[in-house]
Amino acid sequence: MMRPKLYSSQACRACRRLKRKCTREVPKCSLCHRLGKACEYAEPIAAEAASRIEQTLHVGTTSPSGILLNNNLAASFPRPAQEFPLAFFLDSEDLAPQGVNSFSWSRHLDINELVTEHLDDDRAALCEEYLSTVHEWVPMISRKRLFNELNSGSGDADGCLPILLLCMKAFTTRDVKCARDSPSYLLARSLCSEAESMGFLSLRLVQSLVLLAAYELSHAIYPCAYSTLGRASRLGLLLGLHDRKNNKLFKGAETWTLREEQRRTWWVIYLLDRLMNIETNLPITVPEPAQDELLPINDDDWDEGKIVPSEPLFTTSFSSSTSVGSFAKMCQASHMLSKVMRHRASKKALQEVENLLPEAQALHSALSALHSSIEGHVSGGILRKSAIIALSLCISARLLLYNLYACNEPGAFVEQSRIPMETEMQRASLDGIISISSTIVPAIARANIECPLIAQCLYHSATECAWFIREDHEPQMYNALEDIVRDLKLIGDNWNLATEYLALLQQAGILSLTSSDTASNTLTPSSG
Template sequence: MSHEAPEACTACRRLKRRCSRNLPICSLCRRLGKDCEYPSHASQGSSSDGWTYGLFQGPDHPFPPQFFLDQDLHSPLRTTQLSWSSQPELKFHALKHLDVDTPTLYNEYASKVHIWLPMLSRKRLLDDGIESSEKTDACHFVLLLCMKLCIEKPNDVPSKSISYIAAKSLCAAAEQAGYLSLRLVQSLVLLTFYEICHGIQPAAFMTISKSARMGSLIGLYATQYSSNLFQDTPTWTASEEARQTWWAMFVLDRYMLMDVNGLPFSVPDPATEELLPVNDIDWDTGKAVASESLYTSSFSNNTVLGPFAMLCQASNILSKIQQHRMRKKVII
C-alpha cells in the first residue's frame, strides 16, 4: 500500500532536499528528529488542522440526477462508479491520522471489534489495500481511520478525540463531495458504534440514520419494487459483505432504541425472505457457503449458525418486542 503525500514536506521544500513523502513522517525528518508537516490540500474554507474540510473533488462520475427524476431513464451504474476519484484528497487527509501500520491495525481490529461485529470482509479489505490507486475506493482510507477510532482508548472526553473529529469530518466531506459506496456506509456504521459505546448522543442516533439512508440508496435493503442505482455485486464475497453490513446497522439501531419510546427506527425490519449472515468461521476464511433464512420452521442438519447470526436473530426478536410495546402504549 502506498502511504505517500502528494507533495514534499515543508522542511524538505525549505532545505531544497529530495523528500520521500512518507506518511506520517518522511525519511529525512525521521533521521533528523524533526517535526514533519505537509501542506494541506483541502479546498478554500478548510482549516489547517483538518477539522473543517472544504469541498473535496468528488468522484470522476457524478451522481445521475435522473435516478430521482425519471428512473425509466436510469441505467444501473457500476458499483465503483461513484467511489473513485483521480484526486486522492480523502486518502491524503485520512493518512495524516493513521499513525499505525496497516497489519497491526487489521489484527487489533479483528480481536476487539470484528470478533462480534464481523461486517468487514478480511479478504476484500486486504485486496483494497494492495490495489492500485486506479481501483481503490476513495473512502477506503476513511474506513481505516474509523477502524482505528474503534480500537483506540480515547481521552477523558471521547467526543473531543482527535481521531473522532477527523473521522466524522471526513465522512461528512465525502458525503458532501458526492461519494457513494459500501465503504462510506461501513465508515458511518463504525462511527455509530463508537458514538454508542461512549454515549455520544444524539450524534449516534443521527449517524445511524444517515448510514441507513445511504445503505438503502446503494441497495443494501432492496425489494422487488426497488430501483437499482448500481448493478448487482459481481462476487459472493461482495454480496455477503453488503448483507453483513445491513445486519450490523440493524443490530446497532435496535440496541440504541431498546429503552427509548416514540422515536422511529432508522433501519427497516428485515423482509420475510431475508437471509442471515453466514457463520463467522467461513466468513473469515472467505469460503462461499449457503445462507440460512431468518424465518424458517427448521434448519438443516448441516447448518452452523455463527454468533453474529444468532445476535441478528435476537435483535429481530427485540425489534418485535419494541414494536409490540409501542402499540400497547398507544392502545392504553
C-alpha cells in the same frame, strides 16, 4: 473567522500538581495564561497531533458539510468520477442501473494525504488489531477483501478505504476522557461529511459511518450516534443493501463475497438501530427485513473467506444444531427485539387485549426458544463475543416484553376485566425476570467480554435486581447485582457508555445496595 481551540487529553503539569481544574487548551491553558506561568502537558504527542490536524485542514472557513476548510483545500478535495443521477429522485422510470463504484473518487491522492499522518505505516497491523477486537462484535468487513485492497498497491476500488481505516484507528483510543476529542474520530467524521456533501456513494463510506456510529454509541456520544447511524441507513438504502431485488440505482454485486459483505453491513445497521431505540419512543427508521432475507454465514467460514450456503431469516424453529453462526444469532435476536418493540408500541396504543395477549405469548415462546438456541452455542464451546452479545440482545427483548405484563396492578387494559390468559402471561413474565436477573445476566457479567453492546442489558438487569432486593432482600439478588455492577465498571474502563449507565444507577440509589468495595469507585460521566 476565529480559529477553533485545541485541547489536550489531560491536565497540564502545573494544574495537576496544584490539584486545580485545567481548561486543557493548547498550547497554554487559560489559568497558566492568566497567571503568566509556563504550561506543559505530559503528552506532547497528543498536542502535536492536534496541531497537525489544524495544519492539515488549514482551518479558515466552514464548508457546507461542516468541516473546516480553506478555499484552496475545498477546491482540491476530490470529486466523484461521475455525478449522481438526479433522475433517481425526479423520474426513475428510465434510469439505467449504475456500476457499484460509479460515484467513487475521481482521484485518491488527496484523501490519502489527509489521513497518512494519523495512520501507522503498517496499515495491515491496524486491520489485524481491529479484526481481533471490534470485528468480534460486528463482523461486517470481509478480511479477504480488506487485505486484497491493502495489498493491491492502488488503494481500494471506491477510494474510501483510508476513511474506513481512520475509523478503525479511532477505536484504538484507550483514554475514555478524550474519546470525544480523538483526532482520528474528529477527522473521520469531517471526511465522511465532506464525502457525502460531494455526492460520493460506496459501501466503504457506509461502513465508515457504521463504525463511527458504533464508536459514538460505545462512548455515549448522543445524539451524534443516532444521527450518524441514520446517515449510514439512508446511504445503505440508496445502495440497495436492504432489498437487492428491487434496487433501481445500482447493478448487483459482482462477487459472492461482496454481496455477503453488503448483507452483513445492513444487518449491523439494523442491529445498532434497534439497540439504540430500546428506551426511546422515536419511530423506527431502518426497515424490517424482507421475507426472503438471508442470515449471514457462520463466522469461521466468513473470516476464512470461504463460500458456503446461507440460512434464511424466517424459519419455523430456532436450533443450536444448524450451521447458523454467532453473528447470525445476533441478527435473529435483534429481529425478535424489533418485534417486541412493535408489540410495545401496540400496547401503548391500547389495542384490544384479544389481539395482544396471544401475540405476547407467541413472542414469549419464540424468545425462549431463541434463548435456548443461543445458550446451546455458548455451552457448545463457542466463545465468540458475538454469541454473548446475541444472548444479551435476546435478554433485552425478553425483559422488554416481560415488563409489559409483570405488573400486579389491575387495569393493564383500560376498562376490561382480567382474563386467564393475562394472568398466565404475568406469571411467565415474573418467572422470566427473576431467572434472568438472578442467574442468566450475572453469568454474562462474569464472562468479562468488555463489550459496550451488552451494557444496556446489564443496566436493565441491575434495575430489576434492585427492585427484588428492596422487596425481599434475597442474598442471591445482592450477589447478582454485585456481579453486574462489577462488569459495568470493567467495561467503563474503556467505554463511556457503561460509565453513564453506572451514573444512572447511582442517581437511583442502586449502587448503595452493593458492597462498599464494589461501589467505591467515583463515577464521572461525560458531559453532554
